Amino acid sequence: MAGVRLEHIYKKYAGSDKATVIDVNLDIKDKEFLVLVGPSGCGKSTTLRMIAGLEEISEGKLYIGDRVVNDVAPKDRDIAMVFQSYALYPHMDVYSNMAFGLKLRKVKKDEIERRVREAAKILDIEHLLERKPKALSGGQRQRVALGRAIVRDPQVFLMDEPLSNLDAKLRGQMRAEITKLVKRLETTCIYVTHDQIEAMTMGDRIVVMKDGIIQQAAPPEDLYNNPTNIFVAGFIGSPTMNFINGTLIDEADGLYFQAQNLHVEIPRGKAQILREKSMVGKEVILGLRPEDVHEEPVFLEASPKTVFTASVEVTENLGHEMLLYLTGLGGDTTIARVDGRSSVREGSQVQLAIDMNKAHIFERESEVNVFYDVK
Amino acid sequence: MNVQDIRSRLESVVNRPVELIEIGEWQGQQRSKSVEYQNAVKTNTLLSTGWTDIDSTWFFTANPELADDEEQWAFRIFDTNLLPAMRELIALLVQTVTSEVVTRPQEESEVQQLGRWLAEKLEHDESPQELPDALLLKSRLFTEMIPFLLICEGAQNTLGGYEELHQLLSTFLERDVLVVPLHGREWLLFVDRLDVLEVSEERGEEEESDRELIEAFGLGLYELIASEWTGIFNLSVTDPLQPAHGLVRAVRLLRESVFLGKTFHVTRNVHLPWELGLERLVYSIPAAQRERFIEEVEGLDVVLEDGEVLTTLETFFLMNCNVSETAKRLYIHRNTLIYRLDKIKQETGLDVRNFGDAVLMKLALLLDKVTKD
Numbered sequence: 001m002a003g004v005r006l007e008h009i010y011k012k013y014a015g016s017d018k019a020t021v022i023d024v025n026l027d028i029k030d031k032e033f034l035v036l037v038g039p040s041g042c043g044k045s046t047t048l049r050m051i052a053g054l055e056e057i058s059e060g061k062l063y064i065g066d067r068v069v070n071d072v073a074p075k076d077r078d079i080a081m082v083f084q085s086y087a088l089y090p091h092m093d094v095y096s097n098m099a100f101g102l103k104l105r106k107v108k109k110d111e112i113e114r115r116v117r118e119a120a121k122i123l124d125i126e127h128l129l130e131r132k133p134k135a136l137s138g139g140q141r142q143r144v145a146l147g148r149a150i151v152r153d154p155q156v157f158l159m160d161e162p163l164s165n166l167d168a169k170l171r172g173q174m175r176a177e178i179t180k181l182v183k184r185l186e187t188t189c190i191y192v193t194h195d196q197i198e199a200m201t202m203g204d205r206i207v208v209m210k211d212g213i214i215q216q217a218a219p220p221e222d223l224y225n226n227p228t229n230i231f232v233a234g235f236i237g238s239p240t241m242n243f244i245n246g247t248l249i250d251e252a253d254g255l256y257f258q259a260q261n262l263h264v265e266i267p268r269g270k271a272q273i274l275r276e277k278s279m280v281g282k283e284v285i286l287g288l289r290p291e292d293v294h295e296e297p298v299f300l301e302a303s304p305k306t307v308f309t310a311s312v313e314v315t316e317n318l319g320h321e322m323l324l325y326l327t328g329l330g331g332d333t334t335i336a337r338v339d340g341r342s343s344v345r346e347g348s349q350v351q352l353a354i355d356m357n358k359a360h361i362f363e364r365e366s367e368v369n370v371f372y373d374v375k
Numbered sequence: 376m377n378v379q380d381i382r383s384r385l386e387s388v389v390n391r392p393v394e395l396i397e398i399g400e401w402q403g404q405q406r407s408k409s410v411e412y413q414n415a416v417k418t419n420t421l422l423s424t425g426w427t428d429i430d431s432t433w434f435f436t437a438n439p440e441l442a443d444d445e446e447q448w449a450f451r452i453f454d455t456n457l458l459p460a461m462r463e464l465i466a467l468l469v470q471t472v473t474s475e476v477v478t479r480p481q482e483e484s485e486v487q488q489l490g491r492w493l494a495e496k497l498e499h500d501e502s503p504q505e506l507p508d509a510l511l512l513k514s515r516l517f518t519e520m521i522p523f524l525l526i527c528e529g530a531q532n533t534l535g536g537y538e539e540l541h542q543l544l545s546t547f548l549e550r551d552v553l554v555v556p557l558h559g560r561e562w563l564l565f566v567d568r569l570d571v572l573e574v575s576e577e578r579g580e581e582e583e584s585d586r587e588l589i590e591a592f593g594l595g596l597y598e599l600i601a602s603e604w605t606g607i608f609n610l611s612v613t614d615p616l617q618p619a620h621g622l623v624r625a626v627r628l629l630r631e632s633v634f635l636g637k638t639f640h641v642t643r644n645v646h647l648p649w650e651l652g653l654e655r656l657v658y659s660i661p662a663a664q665r666e667r668f669i670e671e672v673e674g675l676d677v678v679l680e681d682g683e684v685l686t687t688l689e690t691f692f693l694m695n696c697n698v699s700e701t702a703k704r705l706y707i708h709r710n711t712l713i714y715r716l717d718k719i720k721q722e723t724g725l726d727v728r729n730f731g732d733a734v735l736m737k738l739a740l741l742l743d744k745v746t747k748d
Contacts, residue, residue: 013641015744018682020642039706041686046642053606054644056528074606081602087595091549091570104546104603196706211682235706332710 002065002155009060035203043212080154086145088133230367244330265305287360293336516618524629674722
């Protein structure tokens, strides 16, 4: 097994003015499960394809283990890639599909048999080994594609949106299975997805990319609780973080965030940071996770200076929780996640309070999180 | 490594066309040539190991004792200025690697002959409808096959050779496959129609068209070649044909598809001519007209310089101008997308939510890609 290191990697296509991937630096540890995530066109797949050897690296160095592999053919990189299309070879049965790569490498027959049987057992497809791809369901085909990668016993697994062709239910199931599998095999894995739920649930570490640039690389909980900028804050989390434009105002009893229909106190510790960074009086953006907006009377009583009133435009009761779509705060819709047993109804006025200890303040121009990495 | 592999690598290294000739066959073809050629043929000059200069063309015969006369071969390099040092280096290289060379099977020389013929017709912009009878492979080209064109781009040391590619594809496919080298880095593959479309008979209720199956097969072939042979390449494929008829035109279409695909869709590697109609049309517009069109869209340069706006527009068109779907795909709030679209309207006067303006913007984006070159 091996780690992967990207040093100042750039990708620029001929005829294009701008680089698609810009100065990517990543040190992926041995056995780490790293997820590259971002919207379409952010450069995540291009980065993965450069690691796989399917795209030329315009600038920078790529290491697999201690070896620079910029000019090494994919088949000689000791990697196994699972593609989005996971095209199985239609005329071969499942066994042959999985054994194919090993046969090409002239691995001995009994060793091929051992590896294929073992992988099939791990993936629970032993009973499918004699079937042709056309007789398999989407999930089973995906398992075979994974099996094809596993039998090669590579140093690194590369997966390019491998679940995107599956329906939502199967995707959830396979998500858990791949995570378990990679942990069991103790192999480094680099996984590309545009789905933040996949990223959050699978990765030891997540790399969020936008316009070819890494925005943040951190474990899921850090990314969620301590996003570096508005893009990361908005990308990670569902429903997405609320953003409310307003101003920081210094008053006699403390620092306040002031916006349309909203006047809430900022906790002392955070106010201190904002003062030190000369943010007082400036226009900023308040970032608020839906679950940090509370409806419980106990919370409202305990935080009287963060209470506000809003109109409920829509409610979505999901059983265990209810989403309230509120209007009137900062001119945009704000979402609150409250208890599923809440009695709040559409069209009503509701009093809520904000857990300002968990709120984020972003600079208006740079969109940077003022509290990012402040100890 | 086989002889053909050595030839393609040599061609890339010396950066000049290198031809592999069967000495016996070649001698037979030289009757009408110059006196020097005839002398060479008569005296069997090519049968001695080493370099021979005939009529400003260099020949290198590697290992005449390998087999009988008919199976001997030589490299032919069309260059009067080939330096002696380079010749010596090539000789050293070839003699080293040919110590284990296996004589080419018959098929390899036949596909090579076809490749040479095709390359010549393409170079001279000729499009004969029929293959000449002199091509030894012709009799095998009357069945329906699906042609793929593979153009490699990666570093030289990541590129395998004929034998490796042929073996890989033969293992992959159920029926015979023909691998025709067109150039050191360009290969034409003929896959039996049934290998690609036979699943259609077992498709059941989900009717997939032949073109959908060809595309799916192309993606699978791409994965296979990328993982097992060479990493960086482009692939194009077109409808089934009998190669004996209209082959040159088909290869020209495949080449054009790779070119257009690479120009307009840089991140794609499998290119389908039937998906490149608009691109073909746009590319055919004269340069002056293209530039004029772009100049007439006010503020377009500002929009095109902003990567975020470009991605927004491309995704918007990909999602059939659906605002909600585009916002979802880009992971931005619907209002953010509307704000961006309004901003584009402000800058260019084009509101891409209207069909007419969307068409103009789509054309402007495509034209911009070709005017940059």
